[in-house]
Amino acid sequence: MSENAPIDIEVILSPTSKINQVDFESITFGSTFSDHMLQCDFRNGSWEKPIIKPYEPFLIDPSAKVFHYGQAIFEGLKAYRDAHDKLWLFRPDQNYDRFNKSAIRMAMPEVPREIFLDGLKELLKIDQQWAKGGVGNSLYIRPFMIAIGSGVIAAPSTQYRFMILLSPARSYYSGTVxxxxxxxxxxxxxxxxxxxxxxxxxxxxxxxxxxxxxxxxxxxxxxxxxxxxxxxxxxxxxxxxxxxxxxxxxxxxxxxxxxxxxxxxxxxxxxxxxxxxxxxxxxxxxxxxxxxxxxxxxxxxxxxxxxxxxxxxxxxxxxxxxxxxxxxxxxxxxxxxxxxxxxxxxxxxxxxxxxxxx
Incomplete structure (x- = not known):
């Protein structure tokens, strides 16, 4: 993928939404997730076509190197809804840059900008109703990457999975620390x-x-x-x-x-x-x-x-x-x-x- 190419992404929408089952006033941080997630795999030396699909578990080989050698990185950022019902990210370029610095340090492939940032925006557009308005409410964003290549030889994986999850959030801490x-x-x-x-x-x-x-x-x-x-x-x-x-x-x-x-x-x-x-x-x-x-x-x-x-x-x-x-x-x-x-x-x-x- 070129740095400036528009993102080519497959979208599979969930037939139903679980949003009406969520009590947004009493959410525990990081425990509830939106209807969809982004997934993109790295195989044969290149990134495959990203996909947005319903949030669900996935199968992974027991010998996947994430389990044995800890090749796993993540980021954390938020989306905020303003008084005019617009949705905003706060310095997402910084999270993107830091994610790839983490990837380099862990001998993992860098994620292209259009997958990370453009893919995130597309995911947010689809699940925008999960971002509630009002100061203190936000949509926590968890991009992460894991090594999915199989085998227990102590060497970097050749296959990876990049994903983005969305989790509605309120204030993280309460009480004195x-x-x-x-x-x-x-x-x-x-x-x-x-x-x-x-x-x-x-x-x-x-x-x-x-x-x-x-x-x-x-x-x-x-x-x-x-x-x-x-x-x-x-x-x-x-x-x-x-x-x-x-x-x-x-x-x-x-x-x-x-x-x-x-x-x-x-x-x-x-x-x-x-x-x-x-x-x-x-x-x-x-x-x-x-x-x-x-x-x-x-x-x-x-x-x-x-x-x-x-x-x-x-x-x-x-x-x-x-x-x-x-x-x-x-x-x-x-x-x-x-x-x-x-x-x-x-x-x-x-x-x-x-x-x-x-």
């Missing part, structure tokens, strides 16, 4: 796959997160693998620290995911005149700032929650509660991003992309 700073477990290491959205990155987090949950914490602030002396990410999100009126966040390295929301926050904070430093953030300086009262806020940033304030953190045998801020940077920045996503404010950055619905 407390985190514990890791002194042993790390999310990723230099030379590893931390900068890729590889499934293995997330599966490896489950056990240490379970241990944190047992101590009364919802998430972990991951530290660097070499010294555990630097803050890196919080759970599955990038993390920001406000010390006095300066925002601190770690640079995107081979250990840290280059988050789309993270980049948007950095841009907005800069344009708001907030002082922001993108640099290694030492555990010791955050502990000291917490003791002196200079640590004002900590918040996670990611697609699902946009910005998730953290009310306190544990480190070793101590717990540090953060004071409520009348001038919360987290809430201000979250409001600005959401206003752009739902087209309730100007978008001077051209971050939003309209989905043609007719």
């Amino acid at each position: 407390k985190v514990i700073v890791s002194e042993y477990y790390s999310r990723a290491a230099n030379g590893g796959i931390g900068a890729a959205k590889a499934a293995a990155n997330y599966g490896a987090q489950f056990y240490p997160t379970k241990l944190a949950n047992e101590k009364g914490y919802q998430q972990i602030i991951w530290t660097d693998d070499a010294t555990h002396g630097f803050m890196e990410e919080s759970g599955t999100m990038n993390v920001f620290f406000r010390v006095n009126d300066t925002l601190l966040t770690a640079p995107a390295t081979e250990r840290i995911l280059d988050g789309v929301t993270r980049k948007s926050i950095i841009q907005l904070a800069t344009d708001n005149g907030m002082k922001i430093e993108v640099r290694p953030v030492a555990v010791a300086e955050i502990i000291e700032a917490a003791k002196t009262g200079e640590l004002k806020e900590i918040f996670g940033a990611g697609t699902a929650a946009v910005i998730n304030p953290i009310v306190g953190f544990g480190y070793r045998d101590d717990y540090y509660e953060l004071p409520e801020q009348a001038d919360s940077f987290a809430l201000k920045l979250k409001s600005q991003i959401i206003d752009i996503q739902y087209k309730n404010a100007e978008d001077p950055y051209n971050w939003t992309v309209e989905v043609p619905l007719t």
Whole structure:
């Protein structure tokens, strides 16, 4: 396929819709899916014709390499319906570019733009009724790719399946979030796959997160693998620290995911005149700032929650509660991003992309 060719896609519509069976007011994040899905296979060195078809299970060989060697990557983005009933994506080009960076790192084929982006728009047009209006409502989009080639020899697959699923969503997190700073477990290491959205990155987090949950914490602030002396990410999100009126966040390295929301926050904070430093953030300086009262806020940033304030953190045998801020940077920045996503404010950055619905 050429980069600029119109997409040639087969569409098989579901004879019935399950949308009327869904309670959109009480949806659990990521558990309900729309009527259709996009699928496109890579075989014999090239991508086949993509197809949009009813959401359904599919058969796969037990020796498929995704099961044995973990060749699996994914992305996460959302579609938002504005007050004029139009549907918008937020910086989808960034997700497309990052998806293919992940593919390269995992020795998987890059997905052509027309399959990823044009195919997504076509899928959204078909299942547009699953995107409900109102701030807080969205349609979560999960593109992913797995190795479907059979055989247990330790080598990259020659066959892959790219898919896109749609899942109606409301606010991802509720309640307060407390985190514990890791002194042993790390999310990723230099030379590893931390900068890729590889499934293995997330599966490896489950056990240490379970241990944190047992101590009364919802998430972990991951530290660097070499010294555990630097803050890196919080759970599955990038993390920001406000010390006095300066925002601190770690640079995107081979250990840290280059988050789309993270980049948007950095841009907005800069344009708001907030002082922001993108640099290694030492555990010791955050502990000291917490003791002196200079640590004002900590918040996670990611697609699902946009910005998730953290009310306190544990480190070793101590717990540090953060004071409520009348001038919360987290809430201000979250409001600005959401206003752009739902087209309730100007978008001077051209971050939003309209989905043609007719």
